[in-house]
Amino acid sequence: MKSLRSIGRHLITIVITALLGGLLGATLVRMAPGFGVQESDLNSQLSAAARQALHQQDASERNVLSYYFHYLGGLAHGELGYSRSMDRPVSALLRDRLPETLESLAIGVAGGWLLGIALALPATWKRSPLYSTTASLITGVFLCIPSAVLALLFLVIGSPGKIAIALIVFPKVFRFSRNLLIKTYAMPHVLTAKARGLGRIRILGWHVLPNIAGPMLALAGVTVSIAFGAAIPVEVVCDYPGLGQLAWKAALARDVPLLVNLTLIIALVTVAANSFSDLLTPTATRDVL
Amino acid sequence: MTRARWIAVALLAGVFLIALGANFFAPAPYAKQFRADPDHPPSKQYMLGTDELGRDRLSRLLYGMRISLLLAPAAALLSTILAAIIGGAGAYIGGACDRLTKIVIDLFLSLPWLFLLLTVRALLPLDIPAATSVVVTFALLGALGWAASARVVAAAVRSLRDSEFVLQARASGCPPVRLLFYHVLPNVKPILLAQFWISVPLFILTEANLGMLGLGVTEPMPSWGNLLRELENYSALAHAPWLWAPLISLVMVVSLFQFILAGEEYSA
Numbered sequence: 001m002k003s004l005r006s007i008g009r010h011l012i013t014i015v016i017t018a019l020l021g022g023l024l025g026a027t028l029v030r031m032a033p034g035f036g037v038q039e040s041d042l043n044s045q046l047s048a049a050a051r052q053a054l055h056q057q058d059a060s061e062r063n064v065l066s067y068y069f070h071y072l073g074g075l076a077h078g079e080l081g082y083s084r085s086m087d088r089p090v091s092a093l094l095r096d097r098l099p100e101t102l103e104s105l106a107i108g109v110a111g112g113w114l115l116g117i118a119l120a121l122p123a124t125w126k127r128s129p130l131y132s133t134t135a136s137l138i139t140g141v142f143l144c145i146p147s148a149v150l151a152l153l154f155l156v157i158g159s160p161g162k163i164a165i166a167l168i169v170f171p172k173v174f175r176f177s178r179n180l181l182i183k184t185y186a187m188p189h190v191l192t193a194k195a196r197g198l199g200r201i202r203i204l205g206w207h208v209l210p211n212i213a214g215p216m217l218a219l220a221g222v223t224v225s226i227a228f229g230a231a232i233p234v235e236v237v238c239d240y241p242g243l244g245q246l247a248w249k250a251a252l253a254r255d256v257p258l259l260v261n262l263t264l265i266i267a268l269v270t271v272a273a274n275s276f277s278d279l280l281t282p283t284a285t286r287d288v289l
Numbered sequence: 290m291t292r293a294r295w296i297a298v299a300l301l302a303g304v305f306l307i308a309l310g311a312n313f314f315a316p317a318p319y320a321k322q323f324r325a326d327p328d329h330p331p332s333k334q335y336m337l338g339t340d341e342l343g344r345d346r347l348s349r350l351l352y353g354m355r356i357s358l359l360l361a362p363a364a365a366l367l368s369t370i371l372a373a374i375i376g377g378a379g380a381y382i383g384g385a386c387d388r389l390t391k392i393v394i395d396l397f398l399s400l401p402w403l404f405l406l407l408t409v410r411a412l413l414p415l416d417i418p419a420a421t422s423v424v425v426t427f428a429l430l431g432a433l434g435w436a437a438s439a440r441v442v443a444a445a446v447r448s449l450r451d452s453e454f455v456l457q458a459r460a461s462g463c464p465p466v467r468l469l470f471y472h473v474l475p476n477v478k479p480i481l482l483a484q485f486w487i488s489v490p491l492f493i494l495t496e497a498n499l500g501m502l503g504l505g506v507t508e509p510m511p512s513w514g515n516l517l518r519e520l521e522n523y524s525a526l527a528h529a530p531w532l533w534a535p536l537i538s539l540v541m542v543v544s545l546f547q548f549i550l551a552g553e554e555y556s557a
Contacts, residue, residue, distance in 0.1 A: 017392075140548070141540065144490075145536075145540060146495075146501065146517070146539070147498060148497070148498045149536060152501075152520050156526060225399070225401055229403040233403065233501065233502060236502055237521075248502060262404075266400060266404055267396070267400055270399045270401065271395075
């Protein structure tokens with residue numbers, strides 16, 4: 001019952017955030033200077049009637065609320081509008097580009113976690129100042145490089161730019177998990193397990209992981225958002241046809257339907273990821289004491 | 290503070306001083322073109338060479354550093370003030386106001402930071418004077434970068450609001466305004482200061498990202514972001530190592546910030 005209520009609360013949060021996110025996007029674009037100005041006004045080859053028809057097409061987008069409600073109505077029927085800058089339906093654009101971004105996100109998040117944990121575990125087990133300082137310096141360097149430059153460096157060395165997303169995610173995973181692991185390994189029940197001669201893997205699997213699963217899941221939600229943010233410069237610099245590049249092009253072209261849909265989708269994915277990790281947290285965290 | 294952190298502070302102060310004194314240290318104005326020497330390699334006259342328009346790279350780097358190092362703290366100040374007002378006021382008032390603040394903060398945090406910036410920056414005119422673009426870029430960073438800090442401030446104010454000494458002051462008849470300024474705000478000050486310092490390197494890096502995407506400070510005004518765009522000519526990087534200078538200086542300054550902020554970690 002309690003978990004059902006929790007799921008319901010998270011679902012409501014997702015819906016409210018998505019609706020507010022979409023409205024915010026639509027409002028911001030509507031407020032932009034130059035909104036509604038058309039190149040067709042300068043085209044002497046168009047007749048007055050043709051120009052008026054084009055302006056009427058625009059009129060529905062002038063009032064942000066009417067545009068947004070009209071858009072929500074269309075959304076209920078599976079219509080996401082039409083992108084004028086790309087000259088294609090938004091749903092087709094999203095369908096084409098989503099797999100590319102999902103692949104980038106999967107590589108970025110999975111790679112970042114693997115690398116972060118792989119560096120954090122020895123830092124906890126060995127507790128060598130040299131290893132700890134070296135690992136901190138490596139992560140520190142990656143935290144200091146702008147993601148667009150990191151993607152560019154991958155282009156220079158001829159490697160796939162998607163790995164750059166993993167390198168943007170991994171310092172956060174490393175720092176967080178190392179601090180958490182150090183704290184957990186110092187807990188009395190882990191010390192007792194060590195004193196009893198339990199193996200490293202058994203201690204990790206039975207006494208450490210259940211304790212850190214909750215915060216790690218919360219971090220997983222955050223890393224999806226970080227990876228999404230990193231996907232924009234990476235896709236732009238490396239010319240990957242994903243949602244990040246589409247967002248950049250839509251923003252430059254002030255393409256209302258496209259921007260609102262992207263805002264909505266990105267808000268939905270990140271809120272859903274955070275809610276999912278929040279829901280899993282109590283299940284994953286086991287009281288070991 | 291450890292000795293290493295003091296050294297880092299001194300180094301950062303040195304970089305700040307050099308950047309502030311760009312007028313004095315730079316060999317030439319940032320926009321001056323030496324038309325006889327475009328793409329000149331480093332020499333006695335041009336220590337980092339010249340760009341394709343014949344402008345001295347060292348001068349542009351120093352002026353660019355000045356812009357980023359002066360305006361990133363200004364943007365951080367703006368975002369910290371907004372975080373204090375939005376997060377602090379919401380949590381202090383409590384009830385529905387606190388819940389609404391939470392929703393707004395969550396909404397801002399649910400959108401990736403760069404995506405939000407990209408969208409809002411593109412809504413503003415792109416063809417604007419260089420000086421205006423500097424103000425617009427950093428004002429946007431400050432105006433949109435408050436959410437993470439606001440969450441921390443709100444949590445601190447919430448716990449202070451329910452603390453015993455505030456309860457006692459309230460029970461003694463202390464008016465709400467006095468309670469806020471005499472009991473709550475002084476205790477939140479260290480948190481605000483920490484959020485300010487955390488935001489500075491973040492804003493420097495974000496400006497660099499925006500600049501590389503062509504949405505930051507516009508030419509001819511230099512900034513770390515638009516100076517890094519020279520790296521896009523990556524076929525030239527192998528035989529022109531001086532092109533890496535903006536990146537090296539950026540990494541150095543942000544690392545110094547990180548080192549100072551997390552000094553204990555490195556010294557452990």
